[in-house]
Amino acid sequence: MVVGGSGVDTVVRVDSLPVPLADSVGVGPIREWPGQTGGNVALGCHALGLNVKFLDFIGDDWTGGQVREHLAKGGVDFEGMHSPSGTRRAVNLVDKTGRRMSFHDARDPEDLRMPREFYLPHLERARHVHLSITNFTRFLFDDIIEQGVPVSTDLHDWDGMDAYHREFAYRADLVFLSAAGARERIGPVMREILREGRAQAVVATAGAGGSYLLTREGSRTPRPVPATVPPAPVVDSNGAGDAYVAGFLYGRLAGRSLDDCAHLGAIAGAYACTVEGSSSLITGEALRSAR
Template sequence: MVGGAGVDTIVRVPGLELGGRETVGVGPIETYVGHTGHGVALGCHLLGVPAGLADVIGEDDEGFRIRQLYWDLQMPLYFVQHPNGTRRSVNLVTPDGERVSFYDGRHPAGLRVDPELWRPGISHARHVHVSIMDFARHALPDALAAERTISTDLHDWDGRNDYHRDFATSADIVFVSASALPDDAVSWIFGHGRAQVVVVMAGADGSYLHLPGEPPKHIPALELADRPVVDTNGAGDAYVAAFLARWLDGVSWYDAAQAGTIAGAWACGSAGTHTNLITAEELAARSA
């Protein structure tokens, strides 16, 4: 994984409409290592796929916490430090799991780093997942030159913002949220890039699997009776991790999407970010 680790502060609020109140009593405010690249890397690791992360972090308590976690998990972490510090976000989460995230990306637009940050990892990887960090776009040519398959998550791309286009056109597997996506965006990705598949994630409506020249296949969202939704933080990353893990095992796109659906539903059943992602054993049991 190239890019996308940070620290999340989770505030569990009674609702997102707070009615102008100056003070709102909430439950314990917790902080977790999170963000998209870390979520995908950790998800793959727990599913039995060796995974590591190359990223820019800070020489701060948050950066130390990320380094310590990767040391404890025995996962490779390639990093450089930036004086602006480690990315952060504050996420408000309602009792039914709805959330709003306030993202502090920290690093300046146009950030460039020494490509040796990611080249050792790419040289040993079967697959490269590139987060939409501005610095990470410069890893795309190296992954292509190494003839690695590439995936990316465009998140809430509106189909127009030029920032996302390098990622959209370089990846073999493109994940994107349905929240702001126009009708012509998927065809644009296929027409201008190298995508073999585009997965449109639509939250409670499930996901849509797009293959070139075929109608989209709808994969309905899944409800796990023993894991009701308490927090949607990290569900998309869990979906991506399981999709990639199963696809790397050789299953079909559809079966990979089914695995992603299970993993995403599982992630929603625990509070916090990436605190309880599904394991390979649990995914196998739920897929039976």
Template sequence: MDLDVLVIGGVGIDTVVRVPGLPLPDWETIHVEPVETYIGHTGHGVVLGCHLLGLEAGLADVIGDDAEGWWIRSTYEQLGLPLAIATHPSGTRRSVNLLAPDGTRTSLYDGRHPAGMWVDPVLWRDWVDRARHVHVSIMDFARRALPDVLAADCTVSTDLHDWDGDNEYHRDFAQCADIVFVSTSALREKAIDWIFASGRAQAVIAMAGADGSYVHVRGEDPVHVPAVDLPGRPVVDTNGAGDAYVAAFLTTWLDGRSYYEAAKAGTIAGAWACGSPGTHTDLIPAEQLMLLINR
């Protein structure tokens, strides 16, 4: 099967705990609402978001031969989503997300795979050659896929998340992508200039949560795309909003639209994701996105 989007890395299990506020009070016991668990993480959000927006999307990743891993396999089979997996004894990635009533969160991430973990490149090689676009999550093993991705006839994106502009871990990913997504939450001055000077990026999308996003295109002045409020859909959970943004951006851009039109679509998709509890439980479908873009 040929793919519109191949995502390398980034599926796991999210446990969401709704807390009375952040930071937590210094109490021994805090009573919370029912704790919920979901299939989530960044790569899964991009794959599922692209799928719901009409693209052929698949995932190549490393998971555990454990209950969480089998849940992921079963879900992808039920959804009809292509999944290439390798297993590792360290198990399936997990996170515990503490969610405040205003939708803000703190994520406790258990990546669990050892640094430098070797993965047989057959995991991604066949699919890379049959994909229009490859989105590389910042899993350490995915770094080994970058030479194969760059050698293929495809465009490339990555999401650096809360990169500060200095952490060496993220730099390989930043340098290899045509489109770089990054949060403004920790981003230092001149980091975006470094991405353009050091890599092949044609666009850097700086996501700023309630302040919207900033579209930086090589050789052009940055453009602010404000956040949107969707009537009847208030913010209840920000988990997965960035992944929804990325999925809608890529879908729109791969359809031949401009970076700015893609950012508008991403903004709407991100706002939609904030209107439902859990991670990736209610990502925007193509028909709804088109309706909101044209309103």
């Protein structure tokens, strides 16, 4: 089960990042891609052959319609509650190498809560829950832990300091984050998550630099997992981290070792970079044959 994190990305292709300071900059065709982090993880897991239930708040607006249509085409079982503030959006600048810079409009009101009677029936049937770091999802932790269901989250570019992410970091069983946020401090941040929280493993993704895995057993130094060479030219890194999460969870739910899961995540993430948005996702058969 995936909770939270749907929306629409507006993708603007630029020559380089940061963009030059100018009144007007010519760009190529601007594209809209429904998905965002929760939607992408749900779509990625479904493409790999997992049964996925996706719950979120969504607006009765054009962007919400795009999200619903895209998830339906991808075969994801989505149930949405009405969002009074509309559907989340983001504007992503993507350079020629596929790197991106995202401007995210979360827009959810601070007091937004998902009713227990809405999510509990689905939670009781779930093998695993992945929480996006939308604020309302933090209030599901108590029930998830009480039910004994493993839970993962993606902190994205957390620097190890922002208090907003800390509850997610410390209460999840499996934590993903981007190494770009903490940079040279990523090792200490990963160790802090294990020391202060309940996670059994922390995974830091580093794009073309691969990823790093830290577990409760073994060395206190995160062990590197090499990046997988993409099977085609890199087009867009949007969604690569979400695809990595989907590949990792696929391995975890199949009973693979954490190291194997990290390699599966790397393969899925590399594949995602070769297409725009979530227009094509790696299947379970392709993932297994690529190992």
